Amino acid sequence: MSSFLDRLLHREPNSAGQAKERLKLVLIHDRTDLAPGMMDALKDEIIAVISRHIDIDPNAVRIEMTQEGREQRLVADIPLRPAQRRRTG
Amino acid sequence: MTGKVITFTSGKGGVGKTTATANVGAALASAGNKVVCIDADIGLRNLDVILGLENRIVYDLVDIIEGRCRLRQAMIRDKRVPELYLIPAAQTRDKSAVSPSDMIRLCDELRPEFDWILIDSPAGIERGFRNAVAPADIVVVVTNPEVSAVRDADRIIGLVESEEKGPARLVINRIKPDMVKRGEMLSVDDVLELLAIELLGMVPDDETIITGANRGTPVVLNGKNKAGQAFINIARRLNGEEVPFMAMEEEGGIFGRMARWFRRPQ
Numbered sequence: 001m002s003s004f005l006d007r008l009l010h011r012e013p014n015s016a017g018q019a020k021e022r023l024k025l026v027l028i029h030d031r032t033d034l035a036p037g038m039m040d041a042l043k044d045e046i047i048a049v050i051s052r053h054i055d056i057d058p059n060a061v062r063i064e065m066t067q068e069g070r071e072q073r074l075v076a077d078i079p080l081r082p083a084q085r086r087r088t089g
Numbered sequence: 090m091t092g093k094v095i096t097f098t099s100g101k102g103g104v105g106k107t108t109a110t111a112n113v114g115a116a117l118a119s120a121g122n123k124v125v126c127i128d129a130d131i132g133l134r135n136l137d138v139i140l141g142l143e144n145r146i147v148y149d150l151v152d153i154i155e156g157r158c159r160l161r162q163a164m165i166r167d168k169r170v171p172e173l174y175l176i177p178a179a180q181t182r183d184k185s186a187v188s189p190s191d192m193i194r195l196c197d198e199l200r201p202e203f204d205w206i207l208i209d210s211p212a213g214i215e216r217g218f219r220n221a222v223a224p225a226d227i228v229v230v231v232t233n234p235e236v237s238a239v240r241d242a243d244r245i246i247g248l249v250e251s252e253e254k255g256p257a258r259l260v261i262n263r264i265k266p267d268m269v270k271r272g273e274m275l276s277v278d279d280v281l282e283l284l285a286i287e288l289l290g291m292v293p294d295d296e297t298i299i300t301g302a303n304r305g306t307p308v309v310l311n312g313k314n315k316a317g318q319a320f321i322n323i324a325r326r327l328n329g330e331e332v333p334f335m336a337m338e339e340e341g342g343i344f345g346r347m348a349r350w351f352r353r354p355q
Contacts, residue, residue: 014272019236020279026236027243027283069285070246 028065032072039063046076055081090123092203094196095327096225097260098249100241102212104233105262108298108307110209111139112317115307116324118173122204125164125174127195129221130211131186134178140167141305142175151179151186153195160198169310174203184216189223196224205327214248222249227327228257229289234264234275243284258289260323265294290323291334292316 029036043063050056062077097110107130114126128136131151137143148163153176167173179186192208199206210221222228228249232242242259249257261280268274277291295316301308308317309324325332 016269016272016275016279019275020283023236023239023275023283026240030240030244031247067285070250 024067028067028072031070032065034065039065046078050078055083057081090201090204092123092196092200092206093226094200094206094208094224095227095229096129096208096210096221097229097231098210098218098221098245099212099231099238100214100245101232101238104231104238105260105292105298106212106231107135107139107209108302109229109231109260109262109292109320109323110136110207111307112309112320113324113327114205114207115140115167115170115173116309116321117205117207117327118167118170119309119321120324120328121171122328123172123202124205124207125176125199125203126207126209127176128178128209129187129192129217130209131178131217132180132183133211134180136209137165137175137177138305139302140175140307142167142177143305146177149177149179150195151182154187154191160195169306184211184220187220189219192220193224214244218245218248219252222252222254225254228254229260230257230286231260231262232280232284233262234269234277234280239275239280239283246284246286256286259284259286260289261291263294264291288334289326290319292319292323 025036028034034042043061046063047056047058047061051058056078060079064075066073066075095113097106097113099106107128110126114124118124126136126140127150128134129150130136134149137146142165145165148158150163152158153160153163163176164174165177167175196206206224208221208225211217230242230245230249232238246255246257249255259281261277264277265274269276277288281288293315295308295314297308297311297314298316301311307320308314309320311317322332
């Protein structure tokens with residue numbers, strides 16, 4: 001309810017919500033010892049390796065850290081380009 | 090009798106480890122258990138003043154470990170409850186005066202005589218923390234609903250797991266229900282979602298904690314107050330009783346209702 005009011009009045013979201021979102025990210029990096037800037041480098045390298053074998057759209061690649069209980073998981077969503085397009089084009 | 094060892098730890102300082110140790114200890118003793126509280130914060134002892142026993146210290150933890158006194162001689166009995174004892178920390182030494190194996194040996198000596206051995210861990214993740222956690226059967230992580238305390242709690246929970254002392258159990262201390270209601274403080278369910286461990290108790294922020302500390306009387310010994318009731322509930326849960334988290338509702342209003350909804354991490 002308060003977030004609806006906040007939007008209505010163009011107010012900042014409440015601080016508890018901000019704390020939670022910030023902590024989510026901080027904890028992911030603390031738990032995995034992966035510096036925030038490392039994710040981009042990791043993503044670029046994964047794209048480079050996969051592109052060598054299959055045709056993918058680098059802009060559609062999503063690589064995210066997710067949490068399940070106290071377990072961290074690196075989830076990569078890599079859409080493939082249809083093979084026929086390669087033959088015709 | 091084979092006593093269980095519970096260590097209260099947190100990573101961050103000032104979240105209420107000593108208050109929790111003193112109050113859970115006093116609550117367990119009031120319920121008829123034989124309890125000893127060990128202050129493992131060597132060099133920065135405080136459990137003695139919180140329990141109001143500072144004037145009766147003769148020997149301390151390091152004296153026991155270095156053989157200058159017998160175990161019995163260093164135990165101070167709290168006369169307000171039937172069976173509550175304190176082993177104070179040394180004030181003029183540092184954490185390196187004690188090793189994890191010293192703590193394990195000491196607790197093994199205490200186990201046959203006590204129901205509960207409570208250890209108040211120092212802040213930090215170094216030697217003092219490892220000393221305090223080494224003999225633990227149960228590790229209780231104390232935190233506050235604040236970003237720095239939650240972050241440090243997460244780190245400690247990971248360390249407890251890697252020391253094979255997990256899963257740790259969580260006490261969220263100093264909750265301000267009105268701030269939570271306004272969305273300006275992390276709620277119990279927010280913290281549980283972030284840390285993903287089992288909740289042992291939640292304690293509202295309460296002025297009587299400070300007045301109790303001023304007097305050297307743990308709030309559980311001092312009649313009806315919200316924080317005291319919360320610590321009594323923690324003690325009952327440790328003793329295996331199913332105490333619903335909504336028990337605070339009568340006093341806590343919205344706070345208690347929220348608690349009922351969000352009492353498990355998943």
